[in-house]
Amino acid sequence: MTALFLARLSLNLTHRDVQRDLGDAKQLHTTIMRLLPDNMGADPRKQANLLFRVEDGPTGTTVLAQATQPLHLDRLPAGYATAELKDITALLRTIRAGTAVRYRIDLNxxxxxxxxxxxxxxxxxxxxxxxxxxxxxxxxxxxxxxxxRAAANGLDVHTMHPTTPAWPPHQNKKDAIRFSLYRYEGTGIVTNAEHLGATLTAGLGRAKPYGAGLLSLLPGQTR
Structure with missing residues (x-):
């Protein structure tokens, strides 16, 4: 089974590099890419299935970064974030057809x-x-x-609550990456564990290098 790792970065919003990254999709992409191991080939993001999502909450801004390789959190700039890394491979074993789940995903x-x-x-x-x-x-x-897309990838969506997250920032720079995201949260039933497991690992849709496509699941009761 493919290993899966999740890093939670609780950002220090007073840090100059954090302020720069939250204002520029390219810069945040570059910072997250530095966490990958060396010698990952011509397309390290794809090779490691690196995905991330920016979340704003009552306690601050968090970046969730997921990959099939352990992430080197010591490569973050000093003081950038409070960071922790977990092995979440066991999540893939809990996904079975008929399992009820809660989900969250940012999509383009x-x-x-x-x-x-x-x-x-x-x-x-x-x-x-x-x-x-x-x-x-x-x-x-x-x-x-x-x-x-959810149905094609093994998830029957029962409820959805779409919102527009604050990320990505609106930029007027000539070389800015321009895209928009929708955040979907809700409940569903797993219909194909193999397909959904592959989507959990590799992500869904476009703009994956810039904060889209990371599917988070919380399994519930099996019907």
């Missing part, structure tokens, strides 16, 4: 729209499929997107 729901007309027909052979335009979804369309 999108839809690719392609023009009706064919692509370039000047080259020999069949016309190329035209390049589509990716559009962010919102409201009922985003809710339907999540419900469909």
């Amino acid at each position: 729901p999108t839809k690719t729209e392609r023009p009706d007309s064919p692509g370039d027909t000047t080259e020999p052979g069949p016309p190329k499929r035209p390049r589509g335009t990716r559009r962010a979804l919102s409201g009922a369309a985003a809710d339907a997107w999540w419900r469909q």
Whole structure:
């Protein structure tokens, strides 16, 4: 079974690097990436299935970072956060078909729209499929997107409470990463343990390098 580790970083909001990271998606991505072991290949984030989520609460701001490799919390800047690392591999063994769960996930729901007309027909052979335009979804369309993706990945959603988290920040810089997130929380039933376990490990949807896709589950009673 794949090992799974979860780090909880309780951020020091007075730290200059924390303030920088919370104001810039690229910078926070860079800081979290430093926690990975060395020599992880050409795509270390994907190799280690690194995911994270920013959460604001009554006691401050927390970053949850999950990976299939132990994270090196000593690589955080001094005073950056109070950090702890747990091995949560056992969670994968508790997921069985029929298990009731509570879930939380931040997602970047999108839809690719392609023009009706064919692509370039000047080259020999069949016309190329035209390049589509990716559009962010919102409201009922985003809710339907999540419900469909959840079902395809082994979770039958019973309830959902969508909100818009404070992260990511709105940026006007020319080179800023621009995307929006929806947070979904609610209850559901596991329908396919293998598929849902894979989603827990690898994440769901787009914008994974920037705080999307980390699915958190709290198993309940088995029906």
